[in-house]
Amino acid sequence: MTAYLGKRLLIGLATLLVASVVVFAILEILPGDPARLMLGMNATADAVEALRNEMGLNEGLLPRYLAWVGGMLSLDFGRSYTYSVPVIELIRERAIVSVPLALMSLALSTAIAIPVGVFAAARRGRPADTVAMAASQLGVAVPNFWFALLLVYVFAVWLRLVPAGGFPGWSAGAWPALKALILPSIALAVPQAAILARVTRSALLDVLGEDFIRTARAKGLPRGAVLWRHALRNAMLPVLTIMGLQFGFLLAGTIIIENVFSLPGLGRLIFQALNQRDLIVVEGIVMLLVATIVAVNLLVDLSYAIVDPRLRTAR
Amino acid sequence: MSLLEIENLSLAIGGQPILKGVDLSLEAGEVMGLVGESGSGKSMTALSVMRLLPDAASAAGRIGFNGIDLLAAPEDRMCALRGDDIGMVFQEPMTALNPLKTIGEQVAEGIRWHTRANRADAEAMAQRMLERVGLPAERFPLSRYPHELSGGQRQRVVIAIACALKPKLLIADEPTTALDVVLQAQILELLRDLVVENRMGLLLISHDLAVVTEMADRITILRGGEVMEAGNTAETLSAQSHPYTRQLAMASMHVPARAKTHHAAGTGPLLEVKGISRDYPARRRSLFHRPERFRAVDDVSFTLAPAQSMALVGRSGCGKSTLARIILALDEPSAGTIAFRGETITGRDQAALRPARRDMQVIFQDPYGSFDPRQRVERLVAEPLHLLDKRPTPAERRDLVAEALHQVGLQPSDMQKYPHEFSGGQRQRLSIARAIITRPKLIVADEPVSALDVSIRAQILDLLADLNQRLGIAYLFITHDLTVARAITDEVMVMDARRIVESGRTADVLSQPRSQAARALVDAAPDLHRAIARRMREQG
Numbered sequence: 001m002t003a004y005l006g007k008r009l010l011i012g013l014a015t016l017l018v019a020s021v022v023v024f025a026i027l028e029i030l031p032g033d034p035a036r037l038m039l040g041m042n043a044t045a046d047a048v049e050a051l052r053n054e055m056g057l058n059e060g061l062l063p064r065y066l067a068w069v070g071g072m073l074s075l076d077f078g079r080s081y082t083y084s085v086p087v088i089e090l091i092r093e094r095a096i097v098s099v100p101l102a103l104m105s106l107a108l109s110t111a112i113a114i115p116v117g118v119f120a121a122a123r124r125g126r127p128a129d130t131v132a133m134a135a136s137q138l139g140v141a142v143p144n145f146w147f148a149l150l151l152v153y154v155f156a157v158w159l160r161l162v163p164a165g166g167f168p169g170w171s172a173g174a175w176p177a178l179k180a181l182i183l184p185s186i187a188l189a190v191p192q193a194a195i196l197a198r199v200t201r202s203a204l205l206d207v208l209g210e211d212f213i214r215t216a217r218a219k220g221l222p223r224g225a226v227l228w229r230h231a232l233r234n235a236m237l238p239v240l241t242i243m244g245l246q247f248g249f250l251l252a253g254t255i256i257i258e259n260v261f262s263l264p265g266l267g268r269l270i271f272q273a274l275n276q277r278d279l280i281v282v283e284g285i286v287m288l289l290v291a292t293i294v295a296v297n298l299l300v301d302l303s304y305a306i307v308d309p310r311l312r313t314a315r
Numbered sequence: 316m317s318l319l320e321i322e323n324l325s326l327a328i329g330g331q332p333i334l335k336g337v338d339l340s341l342e343a344g345e346v347m348g349l350v351g352e353s354g355s356g357k358s359m360t361a362l363s364v365m366r367l368l369p370d371a372a373s374a375a376g377r378i379g380f381n382g383i384d385l386l387a388a389p390e391d392r393m394c395a396l397r398g399d400d401i402g403m404v405f406q407e408p409m410t411a412l413n414p415l416k417t418i419g420e421q422v423a424e425g426i427r428w429h430t431r432a433n434r435a436d437a438e439a440m441a442q443r444m445l446e447r448v449g450l451p452a453e454r455f456p457l458s459r460y461p462h463e464l465s466g467g468q469r470q471r472v473v474i475a476i477a478c479a480l481k482p483k484l485l486i487a488d489e490p491t492t493a494l495d496v497v498l499q500a501q502i503l504e505l506l507r508d509l510v511v512e513n514r515m516g517l518l519l520i521s522h523d524l525a526v527v528t529e530m531a532d533r534i535t536i537l538r539g540g541e542v543m544e545a546g547n548t549a550e551t552l553s554a555q556s557h558p559y560t561r562q563l564a565m566a567s568m569h570v571p572a573r574a575k576t577h578h579a580a581g582t583g584p585l586l587e588v589k590g591i592s593r594d595y596p597a598r599r600r601s602l603f604h605r606p607e608r609f610r611a612v613d614d615v616s617f618t619l620a621p622a623q624s625m626a627l628v629g630r631s632g633c634g635k636s637t638l639a640r641i642i643l644a645l646d647e648p649s650a651g652t653i654a655f656r657g658e659t660i661t662g663r664d665q666a667a668l669r670p671a672r673r674d675m676q677v678i679f680q681d682p683y684g685s686f687d688p689r690q691r692v693e694r695l696v697a698e699p700l701h702l703l704d705k706r707p708t709p710a711e712r713r714d715l716v717a718e719a720l721h722q723v724g725l726q727p728s729d730m731q732k733y734p735h736e737f738s739g740g741q742r743q744r745l746s747i748a749r750a751i752i753t754r755p756k757l758i759v760a761d762e763p764v765s766a767l768d769v770s771i772r773a774q775i776l777d778l779l780a781d782l783n784q785r786l787g788i789a790y791l792f793i794t795h796d797l798t799v800a801r802a803i804t805d806e807v808m809v810m811d812a813r814r815i816v817e818s819g820r821t822a823d824v825l826s827q828p829r830s831q832a833a834r835a836l837v838d839a840a841p842d843l844h845r846a847i848a849r850r851m852r853e854q855g
Contacts, residue, residue, distance in 0.1 A: 219425035220398030
């Protein structure tokens with residue numbers, strides 16, 4: 001067990017190292033001088049040069065890379081070129097929107113997908129299964145921004161239950177803030193749930209064909225009990241894998257939904273920073289995302305080991 | 316009234332008839348053997364009794380159990396019977412247990428479900444049952460997971476699950492087919508004891524006539540979904556009045572006619588194995604220590620003459636398949652050398668191995684798994700031809716494939732077909748055709764007939780014997796089945812716990828084994844002659 005997790009941890013750290021090199025190198029290759037961008041087109045060459053020296057841009061690659069990595073280890077991501085505030089501040093401001101949104105979407109999508117998947121698998125080939133799978137097909141196919149607009153129209157414009165967009169901030173109280181995140185999290189969760197439900201169904205159907213299911217039936221357990229007690233846990237491994245992948249997307253791949261609902265999230269921050277050549281912000285966010293995804297994968301690996309005793313004793 | 320009465324049972328799956336008017340009855344404390352080849356409907360008969368048939372199946376007739384009509388019983392009634400009054404043991408112990416639950420949970424689950432006992436009581440009962448099937452708590456605590464047990468131990472757990480509540484009827488569907496002969500004998504003895512202890516009725520399903528004869532009081536022979544013959548085991552098998560019964564018995568004991576082998580004098584040995592050992596790294600205990608080593612093959616040496624037929628027999632896990640892989644140069648030994656036709660083949664690169672690979676081919680156990688289902692026979696059989704120095708033209712290739720198919724008794728026109736168009740026996744012929752197409756000097760055959768029905772097995776053994784005579788191919792047969800070794804080999808080596816413990820002429824070793832391992836194999840091997848003789852004494 002420790003060996004298994006130790007190995008995963010090492011792989012995760014190696015991933016972070018490689019990612020930091022790649023991120024650093026790509027932004028190094030991209031054209032555009034941050035000093036020139038900050039000072040504007042009319043600045044004198046001397047002024048630009050002075051700023052470059054101040055920002056350390058004239059030092060060699062390796063010292064700059066090491067300084068950057070060293071800074072990140074102490075949570076110092078540098079200062080934004082455009083806003084002149086610490087990058088970590090910018091990220092913190094946005095993360096308090098994006099992280100709750102991602103968690104809500106994940107919880108919602110799991111809560112929809114697993115019962116639907118189990119239900120469809122239990123009624124394989126019958127009308128209920130066909131309807132559930134057709135619905136999930138629709139969920140995968142419909143673009144989430146369109147679905148988001150539909151939600152806004154029905155629940156915000158027509159029924160006036162929730163605001164159509166914007167984020168009041170947590171200082172305005174938990175309920176108004178959560179209320180602002182309800183529609184976006186539904187819009188994000190439904191397509192994810194559609195995929196997850198299909199994965200759950202097919203994983204379950206695979207397991208239901210196994211010999212040990214027949215052994216359980218021969219013990220006298222009815223179909224339903226066999227499904228919940230024996231099949232579901234065995235079907236969890238692929239489901240957990242997909243959930244881990246989806247969480248990464250929910251955290252940063254949500255720029256369209258953030259735009260539809262005018263939410264100040266990480267997705268929009270990274271988009272703005274890219275537009276403004278605020279490379280140091282981009283670097284910081286990307287590294288943070290990589291770290292999150294590595295951490296989520298580590299959690300998924302840990303949950304594998306909890307689900308499957310064979311992994312606990314594996315090499 | 317009998318414990319189990321199957322009357323005129325018919326079964327169709329998707330309109331395809333599987334069973335046609337099967338009759339069978341079983342008393343308490345009796346063992347009924349249900350025998351037949353694959354596709355005869357044995358398993359479907361068992362699943363009909365359990366009412367665990369596939370969804371598309373529709374059954375007609377009557378199955379009476381203790382006065383209950385099982386076919387008409389509602390599903391919750393069946394759930395109450397399954398695992399309580401009727402238990403079932405399946406063929407494949409490796410996959411019959413849930414890998415994520417402990418053996419304790421799995422045995423206790425049925426007990427709790429049926430008796431509403433609390434966890435502690437159910438686990439105490441499970442513990443006693445596991446002890447009864449030979450898994451004592453000191454070595455096999457309830458907290459063990461299936462992957463920590465061997466195949467034979469897992470089958471004991473499955474039997475513990477099925478017998479936990481002392482069922483009146485136990486159905487065992489090929490319970491020992493996946494096990495080696497020594498384990499088979501142990502499991503059969505366990506089943507026999509359980510029958511006597513609890514006056515349980517046992518419906519034993521097997522394709523192996525010898526196993527059934529040793530176990531069953533009465534026997535029912537099934538073919539194509541119909542009962543061919545039924546009666547007392549001793550009478551039925553000694554009289555063999557029904558032609559199909561006779562055919563099955565003959566096929567089970569079949570020994571191919573082989574003239575004496577012509578040892579080509581003067582030439583050196585074909586294969587010379589010297590001091591071969593193979594170590595594998597064992598499980599790592601810590602990141603910082605070197606993993607321990609696990610020895611799979613330990614200092615094995617032997618020689619094989621041209622055209623000689625030799626058997627390598629041993630229990631599962633003794634290292635025989637590892638040794639075979641090393642001989643085929645699919646794995647590197649940790650120590651020792653192998654010479655083929657006088658040339659060392661260990662430690663050579665792939666290009667240098669080409670001539671040796673051409674002259675050394677292999678036949679695997681499973682004729683289903685060893686072919687790519689999406690390729691035509693022509694390409695499949697022609698596969699080893701890339702080992703030839705000169706690439707054959709398409710026309711030459713077709714001629715070679717046609718010749719090889721002809722040698723194994725198939726039609727040249729078969730080369731346009733796909734593997735799924737052939738039966739199991741025909742597929743094994745295809746793998747033999749593939750093995751002989753390069754005119755090899757040696758064929759390594761890993762359990763080549765153990766997945767086949769007895770009548771097909773007899774044909775394949777004949778074919779192998781014939782190829783040995785006509786083409787002078789030497790064989791190394793890897794098997795745990797002594798009937799195969801006896802039927803087709805001149806010499807035998809007995810392997811036990813990584814080493815070769817005995818070798819000699821097949822007839823001598825099998826009639827007078829000297830080592831303990833060889834004696835265990837010989838004693839455990841079911842033998843139809845012996846079994847019928849014993850039955851005759853018992854049943855008069």
